[in-house]
Amino acid sequence: MAASRGTSSAAERVGYISRIESFSACHRLHSVHLSDEENKTLYGKCNNPNGHGHNYKVEVTVRGKIDAVTGMVINLTDLKKCIEDVIVVPLDHKNLDKDVPYFANVVSTTENVAIYIWDNMVKALPPNLLYEIKIYETDKNVVVYRGE
Numbered sequence: 001m002a003a004s005r006g007t008s009s010a011a012e013r014v015g016y017i018s019r020i021e022s023f024s025a026c027h028r029l030h031s032v033h034l035s036d037e038e039n040k041t042l043y044g045k046c047n048n049p050n051g052h053g054h055n056y057k058v059e060v061t062v063r064g065k066i067d068a069v070t071g072m073v074i075n076l077t078d079l080k081k082c083i084e085d086v087i088v089v090p091l092d093h094k095n096l097d098k099d100v101p102y103f104a105n106v107v108s109t110t111e112n113v114a115i116y117i118w119d120n121m122v123k124a125l126p127p128n129l130l131y132e133i134k135i136y137e138t139d140k141n142v143v144v145y146r147g148e
């Protein structure tokens with residue numbers, strides 16, 4: 001029987017599923033493209049030479065067909081493993097600027113942390129599934145990145 005207006009058949013239904021993980025890391029906002037003075041003026045307390053820390057919270061969202069047989073967009077067990085490999089292992093309890101080679105010449109703003117996570121998560125997940133990376137640097141500072 002044809003699907004009624006405004007709905008999709010089971011095979012076509014699309015869902016979004018997210019998993020949230022946290023990691024703790026320290027960093028310093030400092031651009032290699034700016035002078036020490038410019039860095040201090042731009043980033044203020046976040047340019048403190050000895051750094052500062054955050055308890056980051058990351059929400060990874062995938063978007064895809066809800067499989068008619070399994071009932072899943074992705075098995076959360078698989079998503080959990082990708083998050084462990086891409087986020088927790090490389091970033092948790094690390095100095096982002098010194099322990100993560102990517103940030104040697106890239107400022108460790110939350111925007112750039114989101115890009116780092118996106119670029120690695122996209123390689124770890126099945127094609128065309130990753131939809132959004134949302135990072136809470138603090139309870140008040142939130143970044144969303146969708147690969148644009």
Ligand SMILES: Nc1nc2c(c(=O)[nH]1)N=C([C@H](O)[C@H](O)COP(=O)(O)OP(=O)(O)OP(=O)(O)O)CN2
Pocket residue numbers: 029046052108109110111137138139140141
């Ligand atoms: N565009 C961005 N601006 C800033 C970023 C960033 O990632 N992207 N990050 C920082 C700092 O890392 C800083 O740690 C933010 O801390 P702070 O402003 O102190 O955090 P809160 O807003 O939660 O603290 P309050 O003291 O309650 O204001 C700066 N800028």
Ligand SMILES: [Zn+2]
Pocket residue numbers: 027046052053054
């Ligand atoms: Zn910070």
